[in-house]
Amino acid sequence: MNNNNVLIPPASVAVRSALPIQRFLTSDIDEHARNLGGWQVRYDQLTPGRFEGELIEFRSDWMQLVRDRSNQAMTKSGMAWKGAITFSIPLSAHGSVYCSGHPIHELSLLVAHGENLPELRTPQQLDLLGVAIEEQALEHLLERQGSHFRITDLPKCYRLGNSSVPAELAALFDELSGCDQQRDALLGYDSIRRGIRDAVMLHLLELVAPDQAPPLNPTARKRMVDRAREYALGHLDEPLSILDLCNHIGASRRKLQYCFQETLGINPVAYLRALRLNAVRRELRKSTQSHGVQEVAARWGFWHLSRFSSDYRTMFGESPSQTLRRTQLC
The missing domain is CATH 2.60.120.10 (Jelly Rolls)
Known part of the structure; x- marks a missing residue:
């Protein structure tokens, strides 16, 4: 075309x-x-x-x-x-x-x-x-x-x-x-x-290749979560997706979600979102250039800006623009 x-x-x-x-x-x-x-x-x-x-x-x-x-x-x-x-x-x-x-x-x-x-x-x-x-x-x-x-x-x-x-x-x-x-x-x-691409791919895999493996024991669940967290924390300079984690540890989204929920009491989507929100906050706090909130959020994979702002305020008790303003005043 x-x-x-x-x-x-x-x-x-x-x-x-x-x-x-x-x-x-x-x-x-x-x-x-x-x-x-x-x-x-x-x-x-x-x-x-x-x-x-x-x-x-x-x-x-x-x-x-x-x-x-x-x-x-x-x-x-x-x-x-x-x-x-x-x-x-x-x-x-x-x-x-x-x-x-x-x-x-x-x-x-x-x-x-x-x-x-x-x-x-x-x-x-x-x-x-x-x-x-x-x-x-x-x-x-x-x-x-x-x-x-x-x-x-x-x-x-x-x-x-x-x-x-x-x-x-x-x-x-x-x-x-x-x-x-x-x-x-x-x-x-x-x-x-x-x-967006990875989210669609995970939905398709859920339809055509549902996880039919038996549940893992607590030790195996923790091992899987530890591997996923180690990979995520080792790639804090890039906006990882759930598909990235699934591919790295060789597990379906459903299995990864089950293991995270049972081991940490949080689902992997929320965990990765928290890591990315923290990454945005760190970048805003050390920003000495004229990067706006939208540009920083987009680099970390946040494309629904109103949802991002709401999640950011819930996490840190202030809006991303307030974080940026405090940095620029210092």
Whole structure:
């Protein structure tokens, strides 16, 4: 996909940016298919009426996220970019999806090789999240975590049931789609993009590769937590994510969370957030330059600034701007 500003047909309105997120609105179904960056797909409308489509695309290294909304039933066929493994998660759907002629009546996750996508017949008013991941990157993650999920077994369907993952991913994209100039600037930081990517990856692993290992005994739990903390404390100069810890110690997020909760009475997400909040405070306290709070917070992976400010005030009893102001007055 070309990120430069280009002339587009009147039927389509696109907001193009050099940053990792792009948003497209269109009333032309073929234009909607072409807006899917790097894919070669064909959409054929099946129900009567004016087509309305929205596509929000986010890229970060080896991952492409696409939220695809449409108001008409259609058939979808084609392929993703070479070397991609695709995850298709319906966030909402009014009716059944047909995959290669087989009806899927419950909301389900479909995983497939990007170069061999099954044909889909979608219902009207579909809100779909598509995730494309480089096969080598996915294999590396699965190997590091000792997962039993096998790429050779695709395509596969997983019933979502009462999983909270679709709602959490929808909330993430709601925040992304509300981008203003401030949010666009935040997405320019590698730490922010990596944090979003890693969060999505953990959600997907939870769906396709749930931890089925028996619980660890107290000694083994403490050993795992000690290894995770040692790694985190040895990398205080970078904003680590839970995925970083999971990959380092070879454990799923669920197992890591269980071990932290049983050993320290805190979950690993809160533990890493506390380390990063402390890192922000130290940087603000020793700052002799004109770095603002937003810039420092973004470097440490905080992209929801109001939530960051609230967490900071709760942790330290003052706002980050008050910390910075005291430093500059000294």
